[in-house]
Amino acid sequence: MIDRRYYKGSSDGKRPLTRDPLAQVKSRYDVIVIGSGLAGLTAANVLAKLGRRIALLEQHYNLGGMATWFKRKGGHVFDVSLHGFPVGMIKTCRRHWNRTISERIVRLDGIRFDNPQFSFETEFTRADFSNKLVEVFGIERARVDQFFAHLAGMNFYDDPGATVGDLFEQHFPGRGDVHRLLLEPIAYANGSNMKDPAIAFGIVFSNFMSQGVYTFSGGTDLLVREMRAELERNGVEIFSDAAVESIAVERGRVRGVQVLGRFLEAGAVVSNANLKHTVLSMVGERHFDRDFVAGVQAVRLNNSSCQVYMGLARGQTLAGNTDLLFTSTREAFDADSLCDFRGQSRTFSFYYPKTRPESGRYAVVCSTNAHFADWANLDASAYLREKARLCEEALAGLERYAPGIRSKLEHVEASTPRTFAFYTQHWQGASFGTKFEGLRYSLELSSQIEGLYHAGSVGIIMSGWLGAANYGVITANKVDAWMAAQLSPSLVPKA
Amino acid sequence: MTNDEIVLAIKDIIASIAPDEDLSGLVLDVKLREQIELDSMDFLDIVMELRKRYGVQVPEADYPNLATLQGCVDYLAPKLASKQLATSKMA
Numbered sequence: 203m204i205d206r207r208y209y210k211g212s213s214d215g216k217r218p219l220t221r222d223p224l225a226q227v228k229s230r231y232d233v234i235v236i237g238s239g240l241a242g243l244t245a246a247n248v249l250a251k252l253g254r255r256i257a258l259l260e261q262h263y264n265l266g267g268m269a270t271w272f273k274r275k276g277g278h279v280f281d282v283s284l285h286g287f288p289v290g291m292i293k294t295c296r297r298h299w300n301r302t303i304s305e306r307i308v309r310l311d312g313i314r315f316d317n318p319q320f321s322f323e324t325e326f327t328r329a330d331f332s333n334k335l336v337e338v339f340g341i342e343r344a345r346v347d348q349f350f351a352h353l354a355g356m357n358f359y360d361d362p363g364a365t366v367g368d369l370f371e372q373h374f375p376g377r378g379d380v381h382r383l384l385l386e387p388i389a390y391a392n393g394s395n396m397k398d399p400a401i402a403f404g405i406v407f408s409n410f411m412s413q414g415v416y417t418f419s420g421g422t423d424l425l426v427r428e429m430r431a432e433l434e435r436n437g438v439e440i441f442s443d444a445a446v447e448s449i450a451v452e453r454g455r456v457r458g459v460q461v462l463g464r465f466l467e468a469g470a471v472v473s474n475a476n477l478k479h480t481v482l483s484m485v486g487e488r489h490f491d492r493d494f495v496a497g498v499q500a501v502r503l504n505n506s507s508c509q510v511y512m513g514l515a516r517g518q519t520l521a522g523n524t525d526l527l528f529t530s531t532r533e534a535f536d537a538d539s540l541c542d543f544r545g546q547s548r549t550f551s552f553y554y555p556k557t558r559p560e561s562g563r564y565a566v567v568c569s570t571n572a573h574f575a576d577w578a579n580l581d582a583s584a585y586l587r588e589k590a591r592l593c594e595e596a597l598a599g600l601e602r603y604a605p606g607i608r609s610k611l612e613h614v615e616a617s618t619p620r621t622f623a624f625y626t627q628h629w630q631g632a633s634f635g636t637k638f639e640g641l642r643y644s645l646e647l648s649s650q651i652e653g654l655y656h657a658g659s660v661g662i663i664m665s666g667w668l669g670a671a672n673y674g675v676i677t678a679n680k681v682d683a684w685m686a687a688q689l690s691p692s693l694v695p696k697a
Numbered sequence: 698m699t700n701d702e703i704v705l706a707i708k709d710i711i712a713s714i715a716p717d718e719d720l721s722g723l724v725l726d727v728k729l730r731e732q733i734e735l736d737s738m739d740f741l742d743i744v745m746e747l748r749k750r751y752g753v754q755v756p757e758a759d760y761p762n763l764a765t766l767q768g769c770v771d772y773l774a775p776k777l778a779s780k781q782l783a784t785s786k787m788a
């Protein structure tokens with residue numbers, strides 16, 4: 203048995219398991235889902251509701267993956283990835299989870315940009331972005347409409363050669379300020395840059411920057427608690443502290459998984475771990491065609507993140523109503539610079555008591571994109587020093603919007619790409635899965651190995667809370683269709 | 698199932714997927730997407746419900762056949778001929 207477990211409340215230690223996390227496990231399931239990120243959770247729930255017997259295995263003690271939170275002394279609770287998601291999450295949750303969850307999704311009403319090129323509040327809707335482009339940026343309305351029409355007409359099968367940069371130059375040539383408005387929020391949401399395919403931007407922009415930004419009232423902890431309860435009602439057997447070591451494959455077909463030194467048999471396996479980790483390490487190259495392996499090896503991981511969590515002391519408050527602030531002191535926009543080790547751009551998420559009314563507390567989370575490589579090789583003292591610098595820069599940045607904030611704070615703490623790698627086992631702490639080219643391999647997994655599927659952040663478009671949850675639904679449908687065909691092959695139409 | 702029952706079956710599935718939509722005025726030969734708000738995830742849900750309720754498989758390549766109610770009838774009639782209508786209200 204693997205003898206490690208996370209210290210609750212620590213970012214650098216794991217402690218031995220004191221009980222067998224798999225004491226109740228059965229020897230066979232219809233489907234084993236590896237990982238409880240939003241894609242894994244949703245796939246498990248959909249499949250259970252379709253009548254499949256499911257085991258969900260999660261290596262961490264909490265469910266949720268990146269959709270997570272943590273508590274600190276003094277009553278502080280911090281959300282890691284609850285900064286905002288698209289309205290579509292309401293429908294996905296109502297349909298594939300329940301109304302208790304979907305009815306807690308509410309719209310944020312204080313979203314701001316502030317940088318040397320522009321500064322304003324936005325509703326984060328297509329109408330408002332159109333107006334801003336006309337009124338603030340002085341673009342002709344017809345051009346703006348053309349841009350949106352182009353996005354709406356984009357087809358997944360369009361020329362994959364066109365990049366985000368091409369798209370911007372076509373519609374708003376030389377307008378770095380416009381490019382900043384259009385790309386910055388998406389770069390934070392999924393690591394996109396100017397060199398990524400225009401289609402990925404088009405799909406995400408149309409979903410995300412069109413009808414406002416939404417959040418889950420009650421916090422990530424409540425969301426995950428409600429999801430766990432729903433999974434249990436639907437008969438999913440949940441095992442946390444259960445790190446899957448490998449996926450067993452025989453003669454081109456999945457057989458089950460090896461977890462904590464035990465073999466569990468499964469008709470199908472859905473991996474919510476990163477695509478590359480799944481293919482290259484959990485299954486192993488020898489089970490795939492050479493071209494497929496080469497392709498997966500070439501898939502680029504997305505960037506990682508840094509965050510600084512700032513908790514206000516009890517009784518201290520924040521003025522204003524900004525929920526989400528995109529800020530930068532950089533004169534001109536450069537998407538790659540968002541990942542700079544000493545970056546000048548950051549987002550602040552402000553959490554008021556409305557998020558968790560019973561706690562009555564205020565908190566601020568500062569997020570930046572980051573490269574794992576910048577952090578990977580720091581020795582212990584340099585790592586601490588750089589984390590302290592990160593905190594200091596976040597505080598200085600926040601001070602500009604919330605003067606006197608330092609004296610109100612009781613807890614300040616940073617996370618880095620190493621933290622994300624540690625808690626999710628994602629290679630290089632990838633925050634948003636892979637670049638666009640990963641999607642193909644994720645979708646084609648079952649054509650390489652029968653019964654093996656992937657559901658998790660991949661290909662830029664299938665990431666974020668909504669992208670991951672929806673990908674869980676898409677994969678669940680494929681798994682269920684395949685299993686139905688196994689039982690009564692006569693039902694399979696000639697595809 | 699008769700053709701009329703197939704329309705009922707599809708409308709019942711759509712009602713469960715898009716509970717806020719008024720389906721009373723849906724016409725047969727106009728794309729569903731043009732009459733009510735349905736996106737590609739909703740079509741996936743329709744496919745999943747068809748499999749769950751009636752054991753009918755619709756491969757991805759055939760999704761375009763479900764674009765209109767008439768298309769659904771034409772495509773599903775042979776597959777549903779021997780099935781009984783099962784609506785969520787009856788269940």
Ligand SMILES: Cc1cc2nc3c(=O)[nH]c(=O)nc-3n(C[C@H](O)[C@H](O)[C@H](O)COP(=O)(O)OP(=O)(O)OC[C@H]3O[C@@H](n4cnc5c(N)ncnc54)[C@H](O)[C@@H]3O)c2cc1C
Nearest residue numbers: 237239240241261267268283285286446633658659666667
């Ligand atoms: C700092 C940050 C901020 C973000 N902010 C937002 C936001 O505001 N809005 C938004 O929509 N999105 C946001 N995102 C992105 C979003 O959180 C993710 O895209 C989404 O949660 C990913 O879900 P997932 O299902 O792909 O996988 P993950 O959440 O990555 O989960 C994968 C799970 O698999 C588990 N696992 C891995 N290997 C194994 C194994 N061998 N055995 C067992 N379990 C295993 C991991 O422990 C993990 O729980 C943010 C991400 C980060 C990092």
